[in-house]
Amino acid sequence: MSTESGGVASAAAVGPPPGMKVRLSSNESPFGPSPAAVEAANAAVAEGHLYPDDQSVALREAIAAHEGLPVEQVAVGTGSAALLMDAIQHEAREGGSVVSFARGFVVYRLGARNAGARYVEVETDGPATHDRDGYGRDVERLLAAIGDDTRVVAIDNPGNPTGAHLTGEQLQALVAGVPEHVTILLDEAYHHFAQGQQGYATAAELGLDHPRLLVLRTFSKAHALAGLRIGQLTGPAELVASIDAWRPRFNVASPSQAAAIASLGDDDHLRRTVEGTLEGRTRMAEALRELGVPFTDGLGNFLTIELGTASGPVTEAYARHGVGVRPLAPYGMEEQIRVSVGTPDEVDAFVAASREVLADVPARA
Structure with missing residues (x-):
């Protein structure tokens, strides 16, 4: 149990990286408002x-x-x-x-x-x-x-x-x-x-x-x-x-x-949003299992992925594919990333990028 109340730079924990075509870093709904x-x-x-x-x-x-x-x-x-x-x-x-x-x-x-x-x-x-x-x-x-x-x-x-x-x-x-x-x-x-x-x-x-x-x-x-x-x-x-x-x-x-x-x-728009999110979350989880990368199949609109290596280079590699993901250093999680569920096309882009980006991560072994 930790009792530290040390400073946290809030700016380090929020906001998507700039310039990403596929924005999967901020747990936003990709389906838009009603x-x-x-x-x-x-x-x-x-x-x-x-x-x-x-x-x-x-x-x-x-x-x-x-x-x-x-x-x-x-x-x-x-x-x-x-x-x-x-x-x-x-x-x-x-x-x-x-x-x-x-x-x-x-x-x-x-x-x-x-x-x-x-x-x-x-x-x-x-x-x-x-x-x-x-x-x-x-x-x-x-x-x-x-x-x-x-x-x-x-x-x-x-x-x-x-x-x-x-x-x-x-x-x-x-x-x-x-x-x-x-x-x-x-x-x-x-x-x-x-x-x-x-x-x-x-x-x-x-x-x-x-x-x-x-x-x-x-x-x-x-x-x-x-x-x-x-x-x-x-x-x-x-x-x-x-x-x-x-x-x-x-x-x-x-x-x-x-x-x-x-x-x-x-209610109809909310239902469609939830259904679309759960479908995307399932597809992303299935892809990560196929790749052999461990992750937490949580109940939010995101997955938390284990890398077994520093998250910075992995985040940068996703960015080169135009996919923004969230490093978790502000939470003391140096070897993990969080990836939000996107639209079907955005999920496709994440899966395609993951086949290359995650090919050599230690956690896959």
Whole structure:
């Protein structure tokens, strides 16, 4: 278990490499947003001279209806990353510690740093092999890391960038074991791509009960609104309101609010996006198995590949084929890359490039 809270250069963990014809580095949806969302955003731009609704009432009402919650239990922000930062800084504002699994989403570390809190990483299993996925998580180990000074437990499920996840049974055990004074941030950014697979279940499906459980979701992945920055936070009304009070005013733009509302109403586009992503993920996994390269066949819209050698030259080799992939050094993963699922044509390009790029990587042996 590591308790280091050392600096992380956030710029090193975000943004696609420039000039890539095939952009598989940022876990974006290659299928684009709902046409209804585009139309709604464009219409809202016509009133761009007006400030947006600071309370995002219509959007919060739409999310509340979609989730079956009172509107008082819903807050929105500029992506789930911003909401996570706000929540961590609010809950750890007097110091203490933030506990998460090692190689969890980098924002948890950044939020702890900004709050002046100690960041405690709980080690996971090792990298993927030819026989199993990597980075398995031990709930009992995490619960043992919670101390008197712990203020937040942050869990990405499924995890980014490792692809690891907790099953519904494991998640129930974790929530049951966290003391009532500790806030749980359950980050379900990739839940659309995980449901019904490998024992995965959302907090809502499990009916989890904890007085400080907050669930975060994003419109950046399956809803394909990454550039418009919309995230949602749900949980106990008093806690949600207290965290929401910390955000900047007028932070969610009117076109973003309108696009998210419209996207929630377009089930057909969401279904096609998820189906296309799962089909692409399956094709990429099959190609890597044929190549004999170990990887974690995770439940997000990406795969985490083991190289057995420094990722920099491999990333550069993919770039020479016009394919952008994500090196993972900011997570302490020097010999791994993360590759997002693309369109069918982009998957073809990744597979063709991989036959050359991965031909000599040590992990293939």
